[in-house]
Amino acid sequence: MIDYHIRKGLEGILKKTLVKERVSKGNKKLDALITILFFVGLILLFWEVFIYRRTIIELKIPLLIWLTPGVFLTPLLYDTFNKIDGMKAHWTLHYVAHTCMTGAFLLFGFMASNYYFADNHTVDKRFEIIKKGSLPGSKGHRDEREPYVEIDYNGFEKQIVFQYSDTEKINSAKYVNLTVKKGLLGFDILERYDAE
Numbered sequence: 001m002i003d004y005h006i007r008k009g010l011e012g013i014l015k016k017t018l019v020k021e022r023v024s025k026g027n028k029k030l031d032a033l034i035t036i037l038f039f040v041g042l043i044l045l046f047w048e049v050f051i052y053r054r055t056i057i058e059l060k061i062p063l064l065i066w067l068t069p070g071v072f073l074t075p076l077l078y079d080t081f082n083k084i085d086g087m088k089a090h091w092t093l094h095y096v097a098h099t100c101m102t103g104a105f106l107l108f109g110f111m112a113s114n115y116y117f118a119d120n121h122t123v124d125k126r127f128e129i130i131k132k133g134s135l136p137g138s139k140g141h142r143d144e145r146e147p148y149v150e151i152d153y154n155g156f157e158k159q160i161v162f163q164y165s166d167t168e169k170i171n172s173a174k175y176v177n178l179t180v181k182k183g184l185l186g187f188d189i190l191e192r193y194d195a196e
Helices: 002-017 028-054 060-085 091-116 164-172
Strands: 019-022 087-089 122-135 146-153 156-161 175-182 188-195
Antiparallel strands (some): 146 156
């Protein structure tokens, strides 16, 4: 009973603050296109996480590429978006939409071009492990934690995630051996890695 009242209260707050009123009938075709682009952007973000794990880049660079377009596009396209969906929505919803669409497409384009158009020449490198930890496994296998190590890669910390089956090896390891190649935009790509 309490959960029902909390849920109804939250729905009321969301309706009153995030979506204020209907302003027009909207354009259903453009609204559907924006919805599709939003979900495609989410898929690209998910894919980008895998590329990020294989790319040696400081986290602030992808975050900046992903979050910046929403800052500029939200005030610029606020009224246009309201006319398309027919609702006067809070700027926060517009920012999330621009971040998950434009930001995700730009970020994926940046990371994917660096990753998929990398140089074929590889270089072997060895680094001392400065920190170890583990991440929860995939859904249904949460207890099979994936071990990770952190290294100092030319001035910034890079986290390298291993498979669950490597847990014992990682627990006793002191060094990580990397085989890297230069990405199109200058950020190194992990071709292979192992711990010893």
